[in-house]
Amino acid sequence: MSRTIQVGLIGFGLSGRYFHAPFLTVNPHFKLAKVVERHRNEAEAFDSSIQTVRSHKDLLADPAIDLIIVGSPNDTHFPYAKAALEAGKHVLIEKPFANTLEQARDLLELAKQKGLVAIPYQNRRYDADFLTIQQVLRENQLGDVVEYECRYDRYRPDILDSWKEKDPEGGGNLFNLGPHLIDQAIALFGLPQAVSGDVRIIRKGGILDDYFDVKLFYADKRVILKSSMLAVDNSLRYIIHGTKGSFIKHGLDIQEETQRKNILPNTPDWGAEPESQYGTLTTTNGRFTFPSQPGNYHHFYDNLYRAIVGEIPQEVTPEQALAVMRIIELAGESSRTKAVLEF
Incomplete structure (x- = not known):
């Protein structure tokens, strides 16, 4: 059965505003429910149905959120993604997937242990x-x-x-x-x-x-x-x-x-x-x-959805994510x- 993936997005800069939000908005399999912005409310201006929160911890505490997208600066990718996986959330991470190969291995091993999807945002495969x-x-x-x-x-x-x-x-x-x-x-x-x-x-x-x-x-x-x-x-x-x-x-x-x-x-x-x-x-x-x-x-995003619901493997594989790092x-x-x- 089709289901709607509830999404929490960390950051609403270039990546969040112009890459993730538009595609999530028009894809019936996803609902962009919450966005982390520390001081602004630009996500609500983009779509009034989006709720603004001020901390990634607010997303992790919400049991309704299925997927966390980490679109914040690179030094936060590993700690935010790790916290999301530990909270039982799938994670989509802006490139780079992590700052070191060791961090990338840790994230993928944790995702495997918990049966979750952890994937880098390699949109340029679809240019x-x-x-x-x-x-x-x-x-x-x-x-x-x-x-x-x-x-x-x-x-x-x-x-x-x-x-x-x-x-x-x-x-x-x-x-x-x-x-x-x-x-x-x-x-x-x-x-x-x-x-x-x-x-x-x-x-x-x-x-x-x-x-x-x-x-x-x-x-x-x-x-x-x-x-x-x-x-x-x-x-x-x-x-x-x-x-x-x-x-x-x-x-x-x-x-x-x-x-x-x-x-x-x-x-x-x-x-x-x-x-x-x-x-x-x-x-x-x-x-x-x-x-x-x-x-x-x-x-x-279509592949991401099907990977989350268990229909097919993720197209950007864990092995490829590690190879990039x-x-x-x-x-x-x-x-x-x-x-x-x-x-």
């Missing part, structure tokens, strides 16, 4: 570009992949007054954008044999890393994952070379931009990219424009030691 790449590979358009490069660049020359740029407990670009790129690579190619990393500060006055170049070594391919905060031209996203062809893709998925316009994700043609963002497929037969699959974060740690260690490290 238009990544769904399109999966189609390209599924159709064997490129042959055997020999090199895969993914970039997530921005141009942000000034240091923001934000924990993401100043708090060493989970701040920095590798923790911010790295989980997306690493998770996508693991979803496509599985676990690597070795990892190297170049993690640096490139902006004047920078406190935490704002550039990374992470390489994953496989027996038959190299995976290159890069991000810079000083890329004026930051449209390039993917370059993939195979034995039969190449695929190049520019432009960021439009779902976040659309949600910032206060458009709920139940509109026609949701996530459909403009033709100007379509990728280019080049083979020995010529060069072609390859239409994008529509981006669709609905798939993440291990690669982040190895990339940092590799950058410090200038060595290629076994996975």
